[in-house]
Amino acid sequence: MTESERGCNMPIIRDISLNLNIRDVLRRQGLGEVVKVRPEIKVLIQELLTDIKNSCMLEPVAAYEYYTVRSMNDSQILLKGNKVIHGPLLPATFPEAKELVVALCTIGPGLEEQVTDYTNRNEPLRAVLLDGIGSAAVDKMVIDVLKYLARESSSRGYEISSPVNPGMHGFPLTEQWNLLKLVNSDEIGVKLTSSGLMVPRKSVSMIAGIGPEMKRWTQAEICARCKLSKTCHYKVTEQG
Amino acid sequence: MNKDLVSMIADLNEQEALKIVKDRLNAGEDPLRIMEDARKGLEIVGERFASNEYFIPDLVYSGEIMKLITELVKPKLTREEETRKSGKIVFGTVKGDIHDIGKNIVAFMLDVNGFEVIDLGVDVPEQKFVEKIKESGASIVGLSGFLTLAFDSMKQTIKAIEDAGLRDRVKVMIGGGQISEEIRKYTGADAYGRDAMAGVTLAKKWTGIN
Numbered sequence A: 001m002t003e004s005e006r007g008c009n010m011p012i013i014r015d016i017s018l019n020l021n022i023r024d025v026l027r028r029q030g031l032g033e034v035v036k037v038r039p040e041i042k043v044l045i046q047e048l049l050t051d052i053k054n055s056c057m058l059e060p061v062a063a064y065e066y067y068t069v070r071s072m073n074d075s076q077i078l079l080k081g082n083k084v085i086h087g088p089l090l091p092a093t094f095p096e097a098k099e100l101v102v103a104l105c106t107i108g109p110g111l112e113e114q115v116t117d118y119t120n121r122n123e124p125l126r127a128v129l130l131d132g133i134g135s136a137a138v139d140k141m142v143i144d145v146l147k148y149l150a151r152e153s154s155s156r157g158y159e160i161s162s163p164v165n166p167g168m169h170g171f172p173l174t175e176q177w178n179l180l181k182l183v184n185s186d187e188i189g190v191k192l193t194s195s196g197l198m199v200p201r202k203s204v205s206m207i208a209g210i211g212p213e214m215k216r217w218t219q220a221e222i223c224a225r226c227k228l229s230k231t232c233h234y235k236v237t238e239q240g
Numbered sequence B: 001m002n003k004d005l006v007s008m009i010a011d012l013n014e015q016e017a018l019k020i021v022k023d024r025l026n027a028g029e030d031p032l033r034i035m036e037d038a039r040k041g042l043e044i045v046g047e048r049f050a051s052n053e054y055f056i057p058d059l060v061y062s063g064e065i066m067k068l069i070t071e072l073v074k075p076k077l078t079r080e081e082e083t084r085k086s087g088k089i090v091f092g093t094v095k096g097d098i099h100d101i102g103k104n105i106v107a108f109m110l111d112v113n114g115f116e117v118i119d120l121g122v123d124v125p126e127q128k129f130v131e132k133i134k135e136s137g138a139s140i141v142g143l144s145g146f147l148t149l150a151f152d153s154m155k156q157t158i159k160a161i162e163d164a165g166l167r168d169r170v171k172v173m174i175g176g177g178q179i180s181e182e183i184r185k186y187t188g189a190d191a192y193g194r195d196a197m198a199g200v201t202l203a204k205k206w207t208g209i210n
């Protein structure tokens, strides 16, 4: 990952190299146990991964910004510059935060256009597998971006907490409008639909707390808290 | 070794399955019997999926094999046999939601199982469902949605179907990542399905196919 640019005063991260391994991809297909995967399907996934490498289907880019916390109560956090983020999940997750970092990640529209293309060409298996690869790519990207932000924060003597996303219980999806204004979303080409979903679809928005000592959770702990934990086929963790 | 069509499809052996179909067609066998065996194979795939032996990609793969077999058999069917479908289903992702891959999988599996699927796409307004039910005379409606806000859209869509006087004419199934019995009750749907095979099973039950 290269150094972030301070274009329009809000930083952007480009040149994120996403090295996807087959295990991550399979988990996003509901195929947690590699042994059970048919060789034909594995071959097809490898083929799609090679196609991705040889094309510009993945264009990962992230926009982010830090905000100083002025105050918080049970249901919201007030930031410097009179910006407010609503949702009880935030103060409950990082009450000790001195700052918040807001980040928006996308792999761009290329992959989902290719998925639509496969669907229209009556190749649903390729469509499903490539869509899963896209989800795995976003997951990987989120991890990389969080590592990058952790490094940046640690150079200032701070730690970063686990992130929360609008749409999680206690952090309404309606906060998406608020959130996208806090980063340079135009620069990375992410827009909202009327219901607050992001286009390109393969995008994630998140907020993490920054401070001298921040709590982090394992993916298994995050999964355990989700309402879908018993039925979800797409856990990104073996223990979860 | 006697490799029959049913088990070749069940084992997702594409090459062998297609070879058997070609051989049987060349031998002048009734194309409807071939299709029947192919459907039996697909049923076993469904059972293996239900018991976690197979996964979504395997299911979709079986659908692709079925499509290829149908293409081979089609020219041998009479016009009436060719167009005979098990039932019409209006399907779409409800207003406000743009998730499509789950919906596409269910629509595809319904299609290969002999249903005529009218896929309205994503972010479909209630009235569009109403219009298409009227226009097509479909007896089943499938609503897909992954977001919490989709529950309200599902409820509104079912209400719109009721307001148009069509509720008694159609059975409504819903599905998507978060859907449960509680949400089925909230929306007023007739049933919910956790996955594509559940959708196929419901459609078969409602149209009287075993």
Ligand code: B12
Pocket (backbone or CB within 6 Å): A135, A138, A139, A165, A166, A167, A168, A169, A173, A196, A197, A198, A199, A200, A201, A202, A203, A204, A205, A206, A226, A227, A228, A232, A233, A234, B056, B098, B099, B100, B101, B102, B103, B105, B106, B142, B143, B144, B145, B146, B147, B148, B149, B173, B174, B175, B176, B177, B178, B192, B193, B194, B195, B196, B197, B198, B199
């Ligand atoms: C993969 C995934 C992602 C990926 C890809 C998303 C995409 N659209 O491509 C990424 C990582 C990008 C992502 C992002 C986000 N996601 Co997301 N995501 C998921 C996840 C894990 C799987 C969804 C999926 O694509 N499944 C793939 C399909 C093939 O599988 P399936 O759901 O099992 O489909 C089957 C069944 O549902 C069924 N079915 C489907 N429709 C129907 C219809 C009928 C009639 C029947 C019978 C059956 C049926 O059959 C299908 C085939 O067997 C779900 C959680 C889950 N377990 O469902 C969350 C989930 C949908 N996401 C969620 C959220 C919050 C988000 C974000 C808003 C987070 C954020 N702030 O960034 C963003 C929004 C993205 C955007 N564009 O705006 C929430 C939504 C909650 C809510 N409040 O509404 C969920 C439920 C996770 C959670 N536990 O909170 N997400």
